[in-house]
Amino acid sequence: EPEVTQTPSHQVTQMGQEVILRCVPISNHLYFYWYRQILGQKVEFLVSFYNNEISEKSEIFDDQFSVERPDGSNFTLKIRSTKLEDSAMYFCASNPGPSYEQYFGPGTRLTVT
């Protein structure tokens, strides 16, 4: 069964450093999403992406964040200058369209020290 994959599974970085989190969505899906889950809290929407542009973003998704689909398979989330409060589990998801269920990847645990 097709699945969403994410790399790395765990990333440790120092405050102020740039990080890129990578996702490979399911191949025939057209909509892509990033969510984050701070330890012990609920899953929060960050951004949705369709047709090579952001379709919606949350208040969390400020100028420090960016997303890109650099080729036909990868979908990346970049945090330009990480803060301690960016420490969280980041989930990528994809679906064929907005009325379909979203398939989630296993997540990348980001630790900012």
Next chain:
Amino acid sequence: AQSVTQLGSHVSVSEGALVLLRCNYSSSVPPYLFWYVQYPNQGLQLLLKYTTGATLVKGINGFEAEFKKSETSFHLTKPSAHMSDAAEYFCAVSLYNQGGKLIFGQGTELSVKP
């Protein structure tokens, strides 16, 4: 704006007992509703979903949920709990006409006692 409230951050049941996890939503238009399960150190797995049609939906692992528009609820049930059901459960809502982003509830941790 839509929102989701899950009553009870932690629910504990005995093995074989009924599982009831509560979810209420707020939405200005008919939403799509989902229950996801998260096992420790894993991602989110879809249990079941309601989009249109039959209001009682069945999912994986013996779970089901009923959409009650008048009560704005989408409670998750399972007749008989199994030890393997211990996990975090998230209720979520999306609006098909808003790009499909999911708004999650706070989550309910289910413990199953032997």
